[in-house]
Amino acid sequence: LAKTTQPISMDSYEGQEVNITCSHNNIATNDYITWYQQFPSQGPRFIIQGYKTKVTNEVASLFIPADRKSSTLSLPRVSLSDTAVYYCLVGDISNAGNMLTFGGGTRLMVKP
Amino acid sequence: NAGVTQTPKFRVLKTGQSMTLLCAQDMNHEYMYWYRQDPGMGLRLIHYSVGEGTTAKGEVPDGYNVSRLKKQNFLLGLESAAPSQTSVYFCxxxxxxxxxxxxxxxxxxxxxx
Incomplete structure (x- = not known):
């Protein structure tokens, strides 16, 4: 079971780039890395998923080093509306218990 | 296309009462899940289903039952509610x-x- 470790909270200012790192030292060969965003009183929303190297979409980028023991979610030019909790999930696609384990997440506060 | 809907939005129960939470999706998805989220915590998986007629236990299944009689619906039941089940439930x-x-x-x- 690939356990993840994220910072509990982070502060940033509007317009800055935010990088949230997730540690997963015990990641297995078949494990994917997935990030979700959750606003208060809402269900989580998928942000991005990757296996290795770099993945980019219209919302964020995900950087995964060669050893895959960590990953970094990068949010470019954050705004107040990016204030949310961000969850890193790591797991084998064939195992629900691994794939669907949400830790405590990282609370991002974006200030004006 | 409504996506995933849940009924009801809010409910108050007395200890020992029973209730059923309904989840419906109109995206023709095979997999469905029930989570609970306690204040300030992450989500924990209660039960899940990989297809119509199938269910499986997640991380915290005790005190809950589920059924997936139709592909689009996933029901979560509490047979005898306890204060420890006070939470927000996400499908x-x-x-x-x-x-x-x-x-x-x-x-x-x-x-x-």
Whole structure:
């Protein structure tokens, strides 16, 4: 079971780039890395998923080093509306218990 | 296309009462999930289903039962509610695998007195 470790909270200012790192030292060969965003009183929303190297979409980028023991979610030019909790999930696609384990997440506060 | 909907949005129960939470999705997804989220915590998986007629236990299944009689619906039942089951319950679905993007419903707030 690939356990993840994220910072509990982070502060940033509007317009800055935010990088949230997730540690997963015990990641297995078949494990994917997935990030979700959750606003208060809402269900989580998928942000991005990757296996290795770099993945980019219209919302964020995900950087995964060669050893895959960590990953970094990068949010470019954050705004107040990016204030949310961000969850890193790591797991084998064939195992629900691994794939669907949400830790405590990282609370991002974006200030004006 | 409504996505994932949950009924009811809010409910208050007395200890020992029973209730059923309904989750419906109109995306033809095979996989469906029930989570609970306690204040300030992450989500914990209660039960899940990989297809119509199938269910499986997640991380915290005790005190809950589920049924998936129709592909689009996933029901979560509490036979005898306890104060420890006070939480926000989220339903989610994904197309055809655990690694697929999960789409979440708006949640049901349950208070057990």
């Amino acid at each position: 989610a679905s994904s197309y055809d695998g655990f690694q697929e993007t999960q789409y979440f419903g708006p949640g049901t707030r349950l208070l057990v007195l």
